[in-house]
Amino acid sequence: GAGVSQSPRYKVAKRxxxxxxxxxxxxxxxxLFWYQQALGQGPEFLTYFQNEAQLDKSGLPSDRxxxxxxxxxxxxxxxxxxQQEDSAVYLCASSFTQGVGNTxxxxxxxxxxxx
Amino acid sequence: AQSVTQLGSHVSVSEGALVLLRCNYSSSVxxxxxxxxxxxxxGLQLLLKYTSAATLVKGINxxxxxxxxxxxxxxxxxxxxxxxxxAEYFCxxxxxxxNNDMRFGAGTRLxxxx
Numbered sequence: 422g423a424g425v426s427q428s429p430r431y432k433v434a435k436r437x438x439x440x441x442x443x444x445x446x447x448x449x450x451x452x453l454f455w456y457q458q459a460l461g462q463g464p465e466f467l468t469y470f471q472n473e474a475q476l477d478k479s480g481l482p483s484d485r486x487x488x489x490x491x492x493x494x495x496x497x498x499x500x501x502x503x504q505q506e507d508s509a510v511y512l513c514a515s516s517f518t519q520g521v522g523n524t525x526x527x528x529x530x531x532x533x534x535x536x
Numbered sequence: 537a538q539s540v541t542q543l544g545s546h547v548s549v550s551e552g553a554l555v556l557l558r559c560n561y562s563s564s565v566x567x568x569x570x571x572x573x574x575x576x577x578x579g580l581q582l583l584l585k586y587t588s589a590a591t592l593v594k595g596i597n598x599x600x601x602x603x604x605x606x607x608x609x610x611x612x613x614x615x616x617x618x619x620x621x622x623a624e625y626f627c628x629x630x631x632x633x634x635n636n637d638m639r640f641g642a643g644t645r646l647x648x649x650x
Contacts, residue, residue: 425579454638461545463626463640464580512579525638527572527579 423447425528427513433534434503442498442531446515453496454525455488456512464512470496503535538563538629542641550649555599555614557644559627562608569610570628570638571601580626586610588632597621622648 426445434440446453452471456464457480466480472493481488485503490496500507510530516523543558561567568587572580584595591603601612610627624645630638 456640461642463628463642465640466638514580524582524585527581529577529579 425513425515425526427511427528427531429531430529431532431534433536436504436535437502438535439499439501440503440533442500442511442513442533444496444498444513444515444528446494446496446513447526449517450515450526451493451518452516452523452525453490454514454516455496455498456514457482458510458512458530460509467498467511500533503533505535508533508535538567538631538637538639540569540627540629540639540641542625542627542644544644545642546645546647548647548649549617551619552616555612555617555621555646557612557625557627557646559601559610559612559641560608561610561627561629563629563631565631565633568630568632569601569603570630571595571599571610571612572626572628572640573597574624574626574643576623583612583625617646617648619648619650622646 428443455467458464468488469477470490485501487499510532512530514525514527516525539562541560570585571583574580583599584593586593586603594600599614624643626643627641
């Protein structure tokens with residue numbers, strides 16, 4: 422597609438519910454990133470894929486967070502047993518390669534509210 | 537580890553006035569630096585980036601930023617603010633050999649008064 426596409430754009434989940442957030446990166450982009458942006462804050466790195474390989478998951482806040490990219494294209498971020506502190510915008514981004522200075526393109530984000 | 541500090545969470549200017557958004561970085565290696573803009577309910581859009589070439593970087597929408605190593609700064613400027621510039625602006629730093637390690641500042645909300 423023309424840009425990074427994320428769905429759903431808005432999700433309200435009851436505490437304890439599992440959620441899955443989808444990201445369609447720009448076609449041909451090798452690198453894919455997930456960020457969490459809390460209200461009034463800058464994006465915080467969660468995890469990074471190069472093709473289907475998850476090379477860095479150091480930013481995932483707990484073992485309730487899980488990300489996958491099985492075919493090296495679409496990625497899903499799953500949050501199990503959601504808690505109120507998980508409420509945030511989840512941003513997906515992609516870039517053509519991991520090369521130095523390559524532009525990272527962001528999606529519009531998935532807004533998660535846990536009630 | 538790298539980090540950025542954006543001075544001022546809110547900046548208000550009059551239409552036509554100079555825009556100056558401040559960013560200072562900390563990095564153990566020569567950094568790559570970025571400015572992103574975020575409009576309400578939208579994702580981040582790259583304004584400009586510094587990747588160790590010219591220290592004065594020109595971006596979209598008339599914005600520019602200057603890398604000053606001696607001051608560890610990368611301030612964003614625009615000579616004349618337009619109403620459409622009202623948005624949230626984020627400064628970011630990355631390790632030039634590790635693109636996944638991009639760290640963002642907390643953001644500066646720019647308001648433009650008519």
